[in-house]
Amino acid sequence: MQKNHTVGILTDDLGSQHQNEALSRCQNELIVHGYQCISRYVNEEPDAMEKAISELSIRRVAGALLIGLSFTDHDQLKKILNRWLPDTPVVLVYQNERIQQNNIYCVGANEKKGFRYCVQRMVERGRKHLVLIVERNRASKTKIQEIFESAVLDYPNVTYGTYTNIEPCMAEAKEVVDRILRERPETDGILCVQDRLAIEVMYALLERGKQIPQDISVIGEDNSQLCEVCRPKLTSLDTMVDVATMMSVRMLVDVLEGRSQTHKVTLDMELVERGTL
Numbered sequence: 001m002q003k004n005h006t007v008g009i010l011t012d013d014l015g016s017q018h019q020n021e022a023l024s025r026c027q028n029e030l031i032v033h034g035y036q037c038i039s040r041y042v043n044e045e046p047d048a049m050e051k052a053i054s055e056l057s058i059r060r061v062a063g064a065l066l067i068g069l070s071f072t073d074h075d076q077l078k079k080i081l082n083r084w085l086p087d088t089p090v091v092l093v094y095q096n097e098r099i100q101q102n103n104i105y106c107v108g109a110n111e112k113k114g115f116r117y118c119v120q121r122m123v124e125r126g127r128k129h130l131v132l133i134v135e136r137n138r139a140s141k142t143k144i145q146e147i148f149e150s151a152v153l154d155y156p157n158v159t160y161g162t163y164t165n166i167e168p169c170m171a172e173a174k175e176v177v178d179r180i181l182r183e184r185p186e187t188d189g190i191l192c193v194q195d196r197l198a199i200e201v202m203y204a205l206l207e208r209g210k211q212i213p214q215d216i217s218v219i220g221e222d223n224s225q226l227c228e229v230c231r232p233k234l235t236s237l238d239t240m241v242d243v244a245t246m247m248s249v250r251m252l253v254d255v256l257e258g259r260s261q262t263h264k265v266t267l268d269m270e271l272v273e274r275g276t277l
Contacts, residue, residue, distance in 0.1 A: 040052045040056075127158075
């Protein structure tokens with residue numbers, strides 16, 4: 001029988017830049033290795049995940065890559081995978097915890113350690129009034145808020161505020177900056193969950209007479225190319241999405257081609273310090 005060279009890729013957030021970029025990288029890398037792809041979107045309907053995974057079973061995929069928060073409910077996912085893909089290699093992309101089965105793997109980054117280090121560095125720079133700004137439609141919003149708040153609570157003299165569901169555009173950046181300066185005028189450190197949002201916030205602060213970083217430190221997230229072209233250059237948390245995505249594909253390919261692989265890889269995020277800390 002001819003070996004199947006088709007891999008299924010499931011994602012759950014069409015509005016996520018992270019997921020769209022990860023999907024594209026997975027597809028391109030699989031093609032380089034001689035594999036075809038079936039990509040499916042898992043919506044919020046109760047049976048959407050099972051429908052998508054059952055389709056991969058019907059299509060007899062050689063392996064699968066699962067990208068998104070929908071796949072972090074491991075009790076539900078384990079039951080579905082055991083029903084439809086009991087022996088098929090499955091990689092959970094950008095997850096730190098795996099399901100304890102021989103056919104299930106995971107590659108992720110230590111998000112908790114990364115965001116906590118951002119708080120630590122701002123405090124080390126003497127910042128005592130911190131703000132977290134999270135982009136609109138960020139699926140991991142609640143988790144990031146919890147990490148940020150927990151990190152700040154390690155410093156008794158540091159206060160914090162959070163602003164969520166902010167579109168990374170000039171108009172909304174100006175609006176949230178005006179809110180922050182009105183509601184929390186003492187703010188001296190801002191962590192923005194997305195580089196473009198951080199840059200728009202930084203420019204809005206500069207327009208309002210704030211000096212960066214003398215008055216307010218600004219940290220972004222992604223370590224994208226935008227960090228190098230803005231002025232001042234943006235300090236940003238490299239969440240290792242690119243590396244984790246590529247490692248997930250290569251891990252799956254190694255398993256499919258009979259090469260030995262560890263079941264879990266956790267990467268450390270890196271804070272790339274430039275001119276805004």
